[in-house]
Amino acid sequence: MNKTYNTNEFEANRQLEIINELKSRYDEEYQRTKVKKTFHIVTFGCQMNSRDSEKISGILKQIGYIETDTEDADFVLYNTCTVRENANNRVFGRLGHVGKLKKNRPGMLVAVCGCMMQETTAVERVKKSYPFVDIIFGTHNIFKLAELIKTRIDNESVSDKHSDRMVIDLWKDTDMIVENLPNDRKYPFKAGVNIIYGCNNFCSYCIVPYVRGRERSRNPEDILEEIRALANDGVKEVMLLGQNVNSYGKNLNPQISFAQLLKEVEKIDKIKRIRFMTSHPKDLSQELIDVMGASKKICRHLHLPLQSGSTRLLKIMNRKYTKEDYLDLVDRIRKAVPDISLTTDIIVGFPGETEEDFMETIDVVKKVGFDNAFTFLYSKRAGTPAANMECQVDENVAKERFDRLLDEIHASAAKAAGRDVNSVKDVLVEEVNSQNEDLLTGRLSNNMLVHFPGDKSLIGEIIPVYLEESKGFYYIGKQA
Numbered sequence: 001m002n003k004t005y006n007t008n009e010f011e012a013n014r015q016l017e018i019i020n021e022l023k024s025r026y027d028e029e030y031q032r033t034k035v036k037k038t039f040h041i042v043t044f045g046c047q048m049n050s051r052d053s054e055k056i057s058g059i060l061k062q063i064g065y066i067e068t069d070t071e072d073a074d075f076v077l078y079n080t081c082t083v084r085e086n087a088n089n090r091v092f093g094r095l096g097h098v099g100k101l102k103k104n105r106p107g108m109l110v111a112v113c114g115c116m117m118q119e120t121t122a123v124e125r126v127k128k129s130y131p132f133v134d135i136i137f138g139t140h141n142i143f144k145l146a147e148l149i150k151t152r153i154d155n156e157s158v159s160d161k162h163s164d165r166m167v168i169d170l171w172k173d174t175d176m177i178v179e180n181l182p183n184d185r186k187y188p189f190k191a192g193v194n195i196i197y198g199c200n201n202f203c204s205y206c207i208v209p210y211v212r213g214r215e216r217s218r219n220p221e222d223i224l225e226e227i228r229a230l231a232n233d234g235v236k237e238v239m240l241l242g243q244n245v246n247s248y249g250k251n252l253n254p255q256i257s258f259a260q261l262l263k264e265v266e267k268i269d270k271i272k273r274i275r276f277m278t279s280h281p282k283d284l285s286q287e288l289i290d291v292m293g294a295s296k297k298i299c300r301h302l303h304l305p306l307q308s309g310s311t312r313l314l315k316i317m318n319r320k321y322t323k324e325d326y327l328d329l330v331d332r333i334r335k336a337v338p339d340i341s342l343t344t345d346i347i348v349g350f351p352g353e354t355e356e357d358f359m360e361t362i363d364v365v366k367k368v369g370f371d372n373a374f375t376f377l378y379s380k381r382a383g384t385p386a387a388n389m390e391c392q393v394d395e396n397v398a399k400e401r402f403d404r405l406l407d408e409i410h411a412s413a414a415k416a417a418g419r420d421v422n423s424v425k426d427v428l429v430e431e432v433n434s435q436n437e438d439l440l441t442g443r444l445s446n447n448m449l450v451h452f453p454g455d456k457s458l459i460g461e462i463i464p465v466y467l468e469e470s471k472g473f474y475y476i477g478k479q480a
Contacts, residue, residue, distance in 0.1 A: 008178050011143070015181060019062050019146045025153075026064035038073040039065040042094060045081025047277060048212075048241055049114060051192040052142055053079050056113075058182035059145050071098050075109045075149075080116035082207055084379040088116055095130045102132050109152065111135035113142065117170060118211035121382065133166060139212050140171040143178040173198075173213040179222055187430065189460035190273075191235045195223055195261065196242035201280060203307075204318045204385040205350065205378065208243055215244070217252050220261055224268070231270035236462060237299075237428055238265070240276040246283035259287040266297050272462055273428065273445065275299045281306075281329055282320040293336030300337060301447040304330070305345035309364035310357035313350055317386075323360060330368050341371040341416070341446035348405055349378040349398030351389035358401050365408045371416040371446070372473065373409045377402055410472075417448065418470040424480045425450075427465040429458045449474035 026037060039060045043053040056077060057067065065075060076098050081087040091112070102108045110133050116122045118138045126133055135148050152167045177197070185191050198213040199206075227238055240261075242248060249256040258276075265274055274297045281304055292298050304326075308314055311322040321329075333340055346361060365373070377398055380387040427450050433439035440454040442465070451474060452465050464480040 008176050011176065012178050012180050015143055015146055015178070018150055019059060019182070022063045022146055022150055030064070036066045037064060037075065038068040039075040039077070040068050040071050040073040041077045041079060042071070043079045044087050044091065045079075045083065045115065047192060047239070048194070048243070049079050049081060050186075051194060051241055052114070052139075054185055054192070055142055055181065055183045056145060057184035061184055062182040063146060063149070072101050072105070074105075074107065075111070076101075077111040077113065080112060080114035082114075082116040082119055082122065082211060083381070084376070085381070086379070088122060091116060092125070092129075095126070095133070099130060099132050109134045109149070111137070111145075111148075113137045113139075115139055115207070115211040119207075119383065123168070123170065127166070127168075131166070136166065136168045136170065138170045140174040140176075141169060143181055144169060175216055177216065177218055177222075179218075179226075185235075187460075188234055190237040190239070190428070190430075191230050192239045192241050193223060193226055193230070194218065194242065195240045195245060195258075196248045199243040200247065201244060201320075202318060204316060204389075205347065205381065207381045207384055210383055212243060215247055215251060217248050217250070219252070220249070220256050220264065223261065224264055227265055227268055227271060231268050234460070236271065236460070237273035237275065238271055240265070240274070242276075242278070244278065244280045244283060245276045246279050246285070246288065257285070257287060259285060259291040262288070262291055262295070262298060266295060271297065273297060273299050275301065275447075277303050279304055281326055284329060284333075286332065289333055289336045292333075292340075299445045299447065300339050301341045301343070301445065302333065302337075303343045303345075304333075306361070306364060306368075307345060307347050308350060308353075308357065309361035310353070311360070313353060313357050316352065316389075317350065323364060326364065327367060339446070341448065342368060343372045343374070343447075344368075344370050345374045345376070346405065347376050347378050348402045349393040349395075351378070351386055351393065352391040353378075353393050353398075353401075358405075362405065362408055365405070365412060369412050369416060370409065371448070372413050375402065375405055375409060414470075414472050417472055417475075420444070420448075420467050420475070421470050422467065424464050424466050426462050427452075427477075428462050429454070429460065431459060432456055444475075450477050451475070452477040452479065454479060 041053050043049055078091055080091050098110055117136055134152050148167050155165045196217045198215045199209045200215045202209050246258050248258040309323050425444050427442035429440050429442040431441050433441045433451055439451045442450050450465055465477040466480045467475045467477045469476040
C-alpha cells in the first residue's frame with residue numbers, strides 16, 4: 001500500500017520553540033560576556049551530507065552561533081560518511097585532535113552525526129575511546145539538533161564524568177520529513193534540494209540502505225514551494241538530491257514520476273538551471289530521457305553509476321541491469337541529448353572479479369567515452385553481503401587493475417573535454433579562482449569547470465564565455 005509522507009508541522013514548530021529558547025539563553029550570555037559562541041562543521045562524504053550540513057549550520061546560526069574556520073570553536077560537529085572504511089578512520093583521527101583542544105576549552109561541545117553513527121560498532125567505539133563527545137545522533141533526526149544541545153546543557157550537573165552527560169539519540173529508521181526549519185546555503189545563487197531520502201536497492205557492497213533507511217519521497221508541493229522560495233531569493237540553479245532520484249514518487253499516493261516533477265520545476269521562471277543526483281540505471285526511464293531531451297533548463301550532465309561492466313558481477317552486486325542494458329541506456333540518452341556529459345562510478349576489485357570481468361569494464365569505458373569517473377578500490381563494509389563473500393581479490397592485483405582503469409578514464413576524459421574548444425558556452429560564475437585571484441571560476445551546463453579573467457561582481461551570473469583551451473578537466477576562456 002502506498003503511503004504519503006506528510007510534513008510534520010507539530011514537530012517543526014516544537015523544534016523552532018527550542019531554537020528560540022536556546023537563542024534567548026545565548027543572547028543573555030552574550031549580554032554578560034560580549035562574546036559570541038562559535039561553531040565549526042566538518043563534513044565527510046556525498047552531496048546529501050553537504051546538504052545536511054547546511055541544515056545543521058542554519059539551526060546553529062538561528063540559535064546564535066557564528067561560524068569559524070577552525071575546530072578551536074565552542075561547538076564542533078563531525079557529519080560523517082561510512083561508505084568506505086577510510087572515511088571512518090578519518091573521523092576517528094579528527095576526534096583525537098579535537099579531544100586535545102577540548103581539554104583547554106571549558107564548555108566546548110563536540111557532536112558526531114551522520115551515516116557512521118548509524119553503525120552500532122562505530123558508536124560503541126566513540127563511547128569507549130572518545131568519552132568527551134557530547135552529542136551523538138544519526139541521519140534521521142538532524143532536525144532535533146537544537147533539542148539535543150538543550151538536553152546536553154541541561155545535563156551539565158548530572159555527573160563529573162563526560163560519559164554520563166553524553167546525549168545519544170539514534171533512530172533505526174523514520175517516516176518523518178520535517179519541513180521549514182532553518183538552513184544555511186553555501187552559495188546565494190545555487191542550492192541543493194532534497195526530494196527523496198533513503199534507498200531500497202541493497203546493492204551487495206553498499207551500507208547506505210542500512211544507515212539512511214528506506215526510500216521516502218517528499219510531497220511534490222513541498223519541493224516546489226521550497227524551490228519557488230529559493231528562486232525569489234536569487235537562486236538560479238537547483239540540484240535535486242537523493243540516493244536514487246529516479247525512484248522519486250513511487251511511495252507517494254497518488255504517485256508522481258521524477259520526470260513529472262522535473263517538468264513542474266522547469267515551470268518556475270527564475271530557475272535557469274536544473275541538476276540532479278544520483279541516478280540508478282535500472283530506474284532511469286524513457287520518460288525521463290525524453291524530458292531531458294526537450295528541456296531548456298535541465299543541465300547537460302548525467303551521473304550514471306556503472307560500478308562494473310561485467311554482467312556476472314553486476315548480478316552479484318544486485319544492480320539489476322546487465323552490461324548490455326547499460327550500453328543501450330547510454331545509446332538512448334545520447335540520441336535524445338547529443339551534447340550530454342556522462343560521468344560514472346566504478347568499483348575495482350569486487351570479490352570474485354577476474355581479469356575477464358575487469359576487461360568487460362574497460363570495454364564499457366571505451367564504448368561510452370565517459371567525461372569523468374569516480375573510481376574506487378573495493379573496500380569491505382561490515383554489515384553488507386559482499387563483506388562476507390569468498391574470493392576477495394588480492395590487493396596488488398586490484399591496485400594494478402585500478403591503475404589501468406585510470407589510464408583509460410584519463411584518455412576518455414581528455415578526448416571528451418576538448419570537444420567545446422573554440423566555442424561560446426554559458427557559464428554560471430561561482431567564485432574567485434582559489435589559485436589566481438585575477439580569474440573567476442564557473443561551470444558549464446555539462447558541469448565542466450571554466451577559469452577566465454573577470455570582475456567578482458559577475459559571481460552568481462550566467463554569462464557567455466569563449467572557451468580558448470582545454471586542460472583536460474577544465475577550460476581556460478574569456479568573456480565573449
